[in-house]
Amino acid sequence: MSTTIIEAKANLDNALNAEGRQIPLSSVQITDYDHRQTVGKITVDNPKMICRDVNVYYTGKQALKHVSIDIGANEVIAFIGPSGCGKSTFLRCLNRMNDTIPFCQVIGEIKLDQDDIYDKSIDVVQLRARVGMVFQKPNPFPKSIYENVAYGPRIHGMVDGKAEMDELVRASLERAGLLKEVENRLSEPGTSLSGGQQQRLCIARAIAVNPEVILMDEPCSALDPIATAKIEELIDELRENYTIVIVTHSMQQAARVSQRTAYFHLGDLIEIGETDQIFTNPKHKLTEDYITGRFG
Amino acid sequence: MNKVISSPDPLQRNIKTIVNASLPRRHAAERRFRWYGLIAVSLGLAFVVLMFGNIISKGYPAFWQTYIQVPIQFDPAVIDPQGNRDPQALQSADYAALVRAGMRRMFPAVEGRLELRALYGLVSSDGALELQNRVLQNPELIGAEQEIWLLASANVDTLIKGNIERSLDETERPIKDNQIGWVDQLQAAGQIEKQFNTILFSSGDSREPEQAGIRGALMGSFYTLLITFLLSFPIGVATAVYLEEFAPKNRWTDLIEVNINNLAAVPSIVFGLLGLAVFINFFGLPRSAPLVGGLVLSLMTLPVIIIAGRAALTSVPPSIREAALGVGASKLQMVGHHVLPLAMPGMLTGSIIGMARALGESAPLLMIGMVAFIVDVPKSFTDPATVLPVQIFLWSDLPERAFVERTSAAIMVLLAFMIVMNGLAIILRKRFERRW
Amino acid sequence: MFIYLFLSLLLLSAGAYHLGRKRAFVVANGHIRKLHSLPSFYGSYTALWCFLPALIVFGLWITFQQGFIIDLVVAGMPPELRNLPPDQLNLVVNDLKNLVGGNFVSSAPNPAMLAAADHYRHLRTVGNAALWVTVLSLAILGVVHAWRAISPTLRARNRVERVVNVFLIASSTIAIFTTLGIVLSVVFESILFFQKVPISEFLFGLQWSPQTALRADQTGSSGAFGSVPLFAGTLLISGIAMVIAVPIGLMSALFLSEYATPKFRAVAKPALEVLAGIPTVVYGFFAALTVAPLIREIGTSMGLHVASESALAAGLVMGIMIIPFVSSLSDDVINAVPQSMRDGSYALGATKSETIKRVLLPAALPGIVGSILLAVSRAIGETMIVVMAAGLSANLTANPLEAVTTVTVQIVTLLTGDQEFDSPKTLAAFALGLMLFIVTLILNIIALQVVRKYREQYE
Structure with a gap:
């Protein structure tokens, strides 16, 4: 089933009317390329997020084409694919970080539990509190370690009083596996930590708000192997409490940490399946080429 | 590695309800903050509009000047009693008497010294000069009678422009009841007219507002800026080229750099002190001269040009330099043939902006005596002169309403120059903007 | 000729x-x-x-x-x-x-x-x-x-190039000679001044009345040369200016870089920068003829005594002049904060203003402080506005409605008009110039250092 340009335009029209976006349609040039059918089972029994027919346009250029996928509760799902394939773009749709980019349009349906996150009634502040994010490069604020972790709870008004905040900060650092290393220097600036520690600080900062989903955008790409191993271990532990979506360029990492893996290629979601199956027995030719190293 | 989280787990909270509860307060704060920002920008823009509006509304009437039509009889007995048309005699004749006679003819009923003096006060003393010029150009006029438009005095001009409150008590306004009566009569007879104010652009300073013009100041500014440009542009470009292309990286060049950055932030008045102490007292250059003004301003403008020039040079990609050196050009040829032409638009842009700043500068020029009352239009770099901003400063101190008007008009001319220069810089930048 | x-x-x-x-x-x-x-x-x-x-x-x-x-x-x-x-x-x-x-x-x-x-x-x-x-x-x-x-x-080429090289080097030393000239001229005259008036009186004296030194043969012709009231006046006016310029300039920069649409920004930013291009003499005229009478009128209607050359009027207009200075410097500083900081904050669910107040501003603080210091140095050295709108008599007061005088005003009044060059009155101007130069130099050096450190942090 390939959607024609006319249909896409109609889709966009509807979406615009429904959402009341500010960008006039006339300014958006739409080029809808043929897209490829996804191979594999996109649904799960216990979904946390449901995405259906998601399209993303940057000033009219289509970056993501008709992506439909479920993200199960308490699973780690990995997005892999060659660079420029749209995996990061899709990740940023899940907590509407794309809103900060001008001329970026997201069309389609993404639900967190029962709430359509692109619905008007959903506040982006609340959404991002529920769907946290960790970035490619560790980006601690130029504040103390303590203040970095306390930032989220503080802005959301989650705790009353200093004692409670202390406890929350310690618990978050503990859960991020960083407490032992920084216990005695909580007031030092976050930037004084090593790269791997900084990234775990950012994870602690994210889980301090107690999100339901944590998005990780190549969280280890700027780290050395030992720091990477620590983060991977941490991801495995966090699965108990959180749903984790991780974008990675390393297939080994995807194989190590995730239960399911989705392969993206030039804006298409090509294949989705159990991680074991994707890496041992890919069904799509493109997936196979990628994991066997023909390109990427 | 198993971890036991202490219970009750502080992390186990319902984020959704907590955040929802905080939302109204936070969105209100967001809106408030946004409003503060918008108010700040609007205030800034409002100041721009207010200043321009204020100055234009005060200044535009100055571009028109009131004239009175007076019947003048070129009486040979006054101009040329000998009747031999001797130029010396024509030059020194009492033309003011002709003006006075003309005024009396318009109002024959006026009598008494005080009354008559008030009557003569309606026209500017410039009238006599005007008649003299006419006669010298055309001696045939002698004996003839002509209706001539003579410049009205500043008070009449102010009255006609509606800037004198007629309801005020007579002692509180500069123009008296009888004068107002005459002016009204003249106006009714169509003998008062507003003409485009050419005097503003053609004459130098004067104590009489209606005769005061900015030509002297404009020429002063021109000479001063010419010196400034001739000195600061080549030296600035040379310095930028040296620092960017030739200078070794050592303490000495570091010192030069620090120096240039600091000079850019030294208060302008300190440059004035330098000019006074070094150029005038030490070298004995003349006070009030555009030459010294230009020297001082070029020292002030140099850092601007150097900084802009270096920025322009760094934007030329190294590949161009390598290409030139690769075909065997000397370093100087590489700079002269390739780098400098490419960087020139950027350097010119910086220089024009620097020159615009120099044009508006007045504080250091006060120090070197370019603040004197100078009637003559300067004709060289060493004539006593003033510049446009200083002329504005001088006029702004004078109490007459007519000078307020002229000050604002002079400001409008100055701002027009600034706009043209900055516009030129922008066009130059747009036109030669290059993306590598 | x-x-x-x-x-x-x-x-x-x-x-x-x-x-x-x-x-x-x-x-x-x-x-x-x-x-x-x-x-x-x-x-x-x-x-x-x-x-x-x-x-x-x-x-x-x-x-x-x-x-x-x-x-x-x-x-x-x-x-x-x-x-x-x-x-x-x-x-x-x-x-x-x-x-x-x-x-x-x-x-x-x-x-x-x-x-x-x-x-x-x-x-x-x-x-x-x-x-x-x-x-x-x-x-x-x-x-x-x-x-x-x-x-x-x-070897004609080498000889010509050598001459050009000498010219280039000579040009680059002009900056050094300018600084040297400034320092020597003010220091030399200041030394002469301090031979006539003790340096302690100049630095700590509370009386400033150089006008008494009218004639050289007058008894007690030295006048009073305590510069404290001048610096107090300068600080008062600069302070008022900063109170106006810092919030408006900073908030404008924040609004334009974080909130405004690209279209609005493209119009408003250059429009604000127009303020920076207006000659200071125009501000002085505006202050003396429009703002000062207005403030006086408003004050009188509220039953306050307002001097016709109030510090408030001069400070207010100087503040307007400095707005674009603060805003464009802060704009640079704010844009230097990496986008990843903003992303990190937004990803936690912070609103824009929370991100600005709690992440952006603290991160940009050193840079902003540097820009404010540069702006202060600008305000202290500003001459025309105060010459035209501030007073001449040296009052030691903190009341913005009274007339005060500033260092630059005194330099101008002491040096315009005819006087003998070696009278303490004239030399005092150079001593004031020296103080002004030192103060602004220190401010500039600190500010440039702070800003540079700040930039390096994010490079």
Whole structure:
């Protein structure tokens, strides 16, 4: 089933009317390329997020084409694919970080539990509190370690009083596996930590708000192997409490940490399946080429 | 590695309800903050509009000047009693008497010294000069009678422009009841007219507002800026080229750099002190001269040009330099043939902006005596002169309403120059903007 | 007059260039490859020999000619004129110059003056003629020398490049000489001043009334030279300016970089920067004629006593002038904060204003402090606004509705108008200038250092 340009335009029209976006349609040039059918089972029994027919346009250029996928509760799902394939773009749709980019349009349906996150009634502040994010490069604020972790709870008004905040900060650092290393220097600036520690600080900062989903955008790409191993271990532990979506360029990492893996290629979601199956027995030719190293 | 989280787990909270509860307060704060920002920008823009509006509304009437039509009889007995048309005699004749006679003819009923003096006060003393010029150009006029438009005095001009409150008590306004009566009569007879104010652009300073013009100041500014440009542009470009292309990286060049950055932030008045102490007292250059003004301003403008020039040079990609050196050009040829032409638009842009700043500068020029009352239009770099901003400063101190008007008009001319220069810089930048 | 000589010299140099080029062809017998350098370098070489020596002599000559002539004329004057005290002699010389220039003179010229003027004119004519002859013959001599030196082995390119190099290096030292000139001139005069007025009185004295030193022979003519009220006044006005400029400038920068649509930004930013391009004398006019009366009116209607030259008016307008300065500097600083900081905050669910207040501003704080310091240094050194809108009398007060005076106002009032150059009153201006220079220099150095450190942090 390939959607024609006319249909896409109609889709966009509807979406615009429904959402009341500010960008006039006339300014958006739409080029809808043929897209490829996804191979594999996109649904799960216990979904946390449901995405259906998601399209993303940057000033009219289509970056993501008709992506439909479920993200199960308490699973780690990995997005892999060659660079420029749209995996990061899709990740940023899940907590509407794309809103900060001008001329970026997201069309389609993404639900967190029962709430359509692109619905008007959903506040982006609340959404991002529920769907946290960790970035490619560790980006601690130029504040103390303590203040970095306390930032989220503080802005959301989650705790009353200093004692409670202390406890929350310690618990978050503990859960991020960083407490032992920084216990005695909580007031030092976050930037004084090593790269791997900084990234775990950012994870602690994210889980301090107690999100339901944590998005990780190549969280280890700027780290050395030992720091990477620590983060991977941490991801495995966090699965108990959180749903984790991780974008990675390393297939080994995807194989190590995730239960399911989705392969993206030039804006298409090509294949989705159990991680074991994707890496041992890919069904799509493109997936196979990628994991066997023909390109990427 | 198993971890036991202490219970009750502080992390186990319902984020959704907590955040929802905080939302109204936070969105209100967001809106408030946004409003503060918008108010700040609007205030800034409002100041721009207010200043321009204020100055234009005060200044535009100055571009028109009131004239009175007076019947003048070129009486040979006054101009040329000998009747031999001797130029010396024509030059020194009492033309003011002709003006006075003309005024009396318009109002024959006026009598008494005080009354008559008030009557003569309606026209500017410039009238006599005007008649003299006419006669010298055309001696045939002698004996003839002509209706001539003579410049009205500043008070009449102010009255006609509606800037004198007629309801005020007579002692509180500069123009008296009888004068107002005459002016009204003249106006009714169509003998008062507003003409485009050419005097503003053609004459130098004067104590009489209606005769005061900015030509002297404009020429002063021109000479001063010419010196400034001739000195600061080549030296600035040379310095930028040296620092960017030739200078070794050592303490000495570091010192030069620090120096240039600091000079850019030294208060302008300190440059004035330098000019006074070094150029005038030490070298004995003349006070009030555009030459010294230009020297001082070029020292002030140099850092601007150097900084802009270096920025322009760094934007030329190294590949161009390598290409030139690769075909065997000397370093100087590489700079002269390739780098400098490419960087020139950027350097010119910086220089024009620097020159615009120099044009508006007045504080250091006060120090070197370019603040004197100078009637003559300067004709060289060493004539006593003033510049446009200083002329504005001088006029702004004078109490007459007519000078307020002229000050604002002079400001409008100055701002027009600034706009043209900055516009030129922008066009130059747009036109030669290059993306590598 | 001198312009024509200069133009002749230029013309001659252009001729020399062609001559040199031709000569190069001749000595190479038409085989350019035999020459060490391109023919145009031989041309430039000749032109430089023609131009430079003549120009140097020309410059020195016109710098010293007038002084020399005046000395000669004064020496030739009758003794009753020649032996006048220096200040009166100065007036005489001034009259003489006016007489020569054909301007009006203060009194009817007496025969001695007329004779002196004739003497002056005569000397000037002779001097100018000698100048023409000297300069032009030097130029021709230079050409001859170069013409004879040209041979295929002459390294013309290297020599020309060396001259250009010397010119470049000389140009780059001008900045050093300027600073040196500033420092020497203010320090030298200040030392003279501190010989007459103790430095402690100048730094800590609470009284400023230099106007009492009217005549040199007056008793107690030293006046009072305590600079504290001036610095207090400067700080008061600058403080008011900062109170206006910092919030408006900072908030504008934040709004334009974080909230405004690209379209609005494209219009509003240059419009705000117009404020930076307006000459300060225009601000002064606006302050003195519009703002000060307005403030006075408002104050009086509220039953307050407001001086007609209130510090508030000057400070307010100075604040407006500094707005674009603060906003464009803060804009740079805010844009230097990496996007990842903003992303990190947004990803936690912070609103824009929370991100700005809790992440952006703390991160940008050092840079913003640096920009504010630069703005303060600007405010302290600003002259025209305060000269036109602030008072002249030195009041030690913190009430913004009263008139205060500032350092720059005093420098201007002390140095405009006629006075003897070595009176404490005049020298005081240089001492104030020295203080001003030191204070702004320290502020600038700290600010530039802070801003640079801040930039390095994010590079």
